[in-house]
Amino acid sequence: MPSEKILESKKELVSKLSEKLKNASAGVLVDYKGIDVATDTKLRKELREAGVDYFVVKNTMLRFATKEVGYDFDEVLNGTTALAVSSEDQMAAARILVKYSEELKGAALSVKAGFMDGEVIDVATVTAIAKIPSKEVLVAQMLSSLNAPIANLAVVLNQIAEKSADVA
Numbered sequence: 001m002p003s004e005k006i007l008e009s010k011k012e013l014v015s016k017l018s019e020k021l022k023n024a025s026a027g028v029l030v031d032y033k034g035i036d037v038a039t040d041t042k043l044r045k046e047l048r049e050a051g052v053d054y055f056v057v058k059n060t061m062l063r064f065a066t067k068e069v070g071y072d073f074d075e076v077l078n079g080t081t082a083l084a085v086s087s088e089d090q091m092a093a094a095r096i097l098v099k100y101s102e103e104l105k106g107a108a109l110s111v112k113a114g115f116m117d118g119e120v121i122d123v124a125t126v127t128a129i130a131k132i133p134s135k136e137v138l139v140a141q142m143l144s145s146l147n148a149p150i151a152n153l154a155v156v157l158n159q160i161a162e163k164s165a166d167v168a
Contacts, residue, residue, distance in 0.1 A: 010061065017057065017065035024085035026116040028093045028126055029073065030101070032056070033080045034108035043100050043109075047084060050092040054084040071120050076112040090116055091129055098130035 021027065032040070047054045059077040066073050084093035094114060101109050114126040121129075133141070 014061055014064045014068070017061060018068040020053065020085055021065055021069045021071070021115075024087050026090040026093060026114065027083060027085040028097050028114040029076060029112040030082050030084070030097055031079050031110045031112055032082045032108070035104070036108070039100070039104070039108070043096070046096050047093065050086070050096060051088050052084050052086045052093045052096070054082060056080070056082045070118070071115055073113055073120065081112065091132060091134070094126045094130040095134075098127050
């Protein structure tokens, strides 16, 4: 039986972890087995710059924390597990981790599952979310599509004006 001090520290860890999960808008669980140090450092830097918390967590501690929050990850909590959570950009963690998983061909880093808006999502959904362009790209595409008819109208009016000037 573990000592009272160790048990309290584990309870505190689970409490902090469950609080992180509650405050996160989205998160992704990955298996990081076999990733080299250089790639891991690059991955962590990119996640940090995107405002994503990324850390390795024991499956047992994560199991207790997810039960408190209401998530069920029992099927995927085996092997090595790292958790990436974001409270701001819901797609940042998925986008970066899926990109690295595809670059490494899933051999060193593979997505296990995720959560978004209080719901557990599977690997296919995490991958689909990662493929959605960023908010800035979507806004630019929208503005471009709104601007196209006006630009075309300006070209047509200019051609009519030039034709009228040639006739006169």
